[in-house]
Amino acid sequence: MAQPRVQWFKFSSPPNFYDLSGRLIPWFGGLAVVLFITGLYTGFVVAPPDYQQGDSYRIMFIHVPAAWMSMFLYVLMAVYAAIGLIWRVKTAEVMAKAIAPTGALFTFLALWSGALWGKPTWGAYWVWDARLTSELILLFLYLGYMALHGAIEDRQRAANASAVLALAGVVNVPIIYFSVKWWNTLHQGASITVTSSPTMETVMLTALLLMTFACWMYSIAVVLWRARLELLERERRTKWVLERMGGKA
Amino acid sequence: MMALLRALLALLQRDLLLAVRRRQDALVVLGFFVVVVSLFPLGVGPDPQLLRSMAPGVLWVSALLATMLSLERLFADDFRDGSLEQLLLTPQPLPLLVLMKILAHWLVTGLPLVLISPLLGMQLNLDGAEIVVLMTALLLGTPILSLVGAIGAGLTLGLRGGGVLISLLILPLYVPALIMGSGAVDAVMYGSSPEAHLSLLAALLIFTLLLAPWAIAAALRIMLD
Numbered sequence: 092m093a094q095p096r097v098q099w100f101k102f103s104s105p106p107n108f109y110d111l112s113g114r115l116i117p118w119f120g121g122l123a124v125v126l127f128i129t130g131l132y133t134g135f136v137v138a139p140p141d142y143q144q145g146d147s148y149r150i151m152f153i154h155v156p157a158a159w160m161s162m163f164l165y166v167l168m169a170v171y172a173a174i175g176l177i178w179r180v181k182t183a184e185v186m187a188k189a190i191a192p193t194g195a196l197f198t199f200l201a202l203w204s205g206a207l208w209g210k211p212t213w214g215a216y217w218v219w220d221a222r223l224t225s226e227l228i229l230l231f232l233y234l235g236y237m238a239l240h241g242a243i244e245d246r247q248r249a250a251n252a253s254a255v256l257a258l259a260g261v262v263n264v265p266i267i268y269f270s271v272k273w274w275n276t277l278h279q280g281a282s283i284t285v286t287s288s289p290t291m292e293t294v295m296l297t298a299l300l301l302m303t304f305a306c307w308m309y310s311i312a313v314v315l316w317r318a319r320l321e322l323l324e325r326e327r328r329t330k331w332v333l334e335r336m337g338g339k340a
Numbered sequence: 341m342m343a344l345l346r347a348l349l350a351l352l353q354r355d356l357l358l359a360v361r362r363r364q365d366a367l368v369v370l371g372f373f374v375v376v377v378s379l380f381p382l383g384v385g386p387d388p389q390l391l392r393s394m395a396p397g398v399l400w401v402s403a404l405l406a407t408m409l410s411l412e413r414l415f416a417d418d419f420r421d422g423s424l425e426q427l428l429l430t431p432q433p434l435p436l437l438v439l440m441k442i443l444a445h446w447l448v449t450g451l452p453l454v455l456i457s458p459l460l461g462m463q464l465n466l467d468g469a470e471i472v473v474l475m476t477a478l479l480l481g482t483p484i485l486s487l488v489g490a491i492g493a494g495l496t497l498g499l500r501g502g503g504v505l506i507s508l509l510i511l512p513l514y515v516p517a518l519i520m521g522s523g524a525v526d527a528v529m530y531g532s533s534p535e536a537h538l539s540l541l542a543a544l545l546i547f548t549l550l551l552a553p554w555a556i557a558a559a560l561r562i563m564l565d
Binding site: 235238239242248252253255258259260263266271273274 | 495500565
């Protein structure tokens with residue numbers, strides 16, 4: 092078998108992952124801070140008020156990135172879960188578990204900011220819009236994943252069982268999304284849509300992209316951090332942990 | 341091939357026999373379904389028009405909850421007396437064996453819900469055509485509920501508070517079946533064809549039938565590892 096040029100699995104060994112992520116976290120964290128500051132400044136100070144929604148549209152700069160992250164992180168979690176389940180890569184199992192709380196956080200943020208945005212624009216904190224509803228169900232999926240992980244005491248079994256659940260969830264997410272969307276259009280007639288003005292101003296788009304990258308960097312930093320701690324706990328009796336912790340068992 | 345068929349039939353027969361011996365289990369689920377549906381009018385008032393428009397949702401949500409209630413027993417007894425482990429050790433493919441267990445479970449808990457639904461539909465003021473569609477939708481939908489629910493039952497096997505956990509894991513996955521199922525009845529009620537809903541429900545059933553047994557088998561192997 093030909094050796095691949097980059098030895099990807101080298102990074103999946105716990106000690107290598109631990110060392111590399113330790114060096115990367117400050118960079119991602121720092122980038123997140125810088126991007127958040129510039130993004131928020133561009134979004135809240137530089138960008139002009141919307142001609143229709145006034146200043147309330149600025150919630151978008153939190154809301155849209157959070158909604159994107161919430162969906163993307165679920166898929167990513169399922170991918171890691173699958174890698175962990177199929178190839179028995181311990182680091183992947185740890186990563187899947189580490190992603191879940193951040194994903195749930197972003198889902199919650201998207202719902203919360205959506206509700207706050209909904210009040211001035213639609214006149215209600217909550218409407219049974221297709222996107223809101225499927226986002227809510229996504230939150231339930233995250234909670235179920237975390238609840239199952241927490242309920243099983245054996246770590247290996249917990250990782251495998253919740254991986255199966257994550258995969259069942261990810262297969263279902265598109266079906267749920269389309270059924271909710273269909274349900275919504277049938278029940279509400281003309282559905283309320285979260286249309287941003289079709290020609291978004293460049294400065295608004297810049298702010299939105301900055302905030303999105305900021306959320307990305309934040310997620311990477313926090314997930315790696317959580318994964319590191321989890322690895323230490325799982326491997327606390329191994330030599331590499333003892334070496335790095337100064338030999339205290 | 342013959343050996344496989346014989347094994348599958350034997351398993352089906354065993355599960356059905358067990359269910360007949362302990363008929364209370366199935367009857368409790370049915371009773372739960374009837375009681376929950378009958379409580380709704382007491383909660384929202386006896387206005388026939390309101391009850392009629394709520395009927396599809398009420399019947400479907402009650403069916404979800406009743407199925408949920410029965411899921412905990414699906415593997416738990418076999419797990420406790422060790423026969424589930426024997427099942428995992430047999431040479432026959434586990435997904436097929438699991439499918440038989442679910443078929444038995446559906447015959448005992450899902451089918452009675454379908455059969456009693458006309459009575460409850462009449463109680464909620466549905467007319468003939470709507471009841472026919474309701475039964476068809478439940479007939480297509482309750483196997484989905486059993487199949488998807490079995491994944492949850494497998495994943496929570498032997499856990500403390502498994503029953504409550506199943507509902508958190510599985511109810512979000514029931515959303516498509518709920519929407520299609522009650523949507524079909526809604527459609528006839530508003531004078532359009534329920535065909536689209538029923539077709540999608542049938543497609544969902546086939547899809548679930550293809551994938552769920554493997555997921556359940558994987559879950560059982562993990563939890564009995």
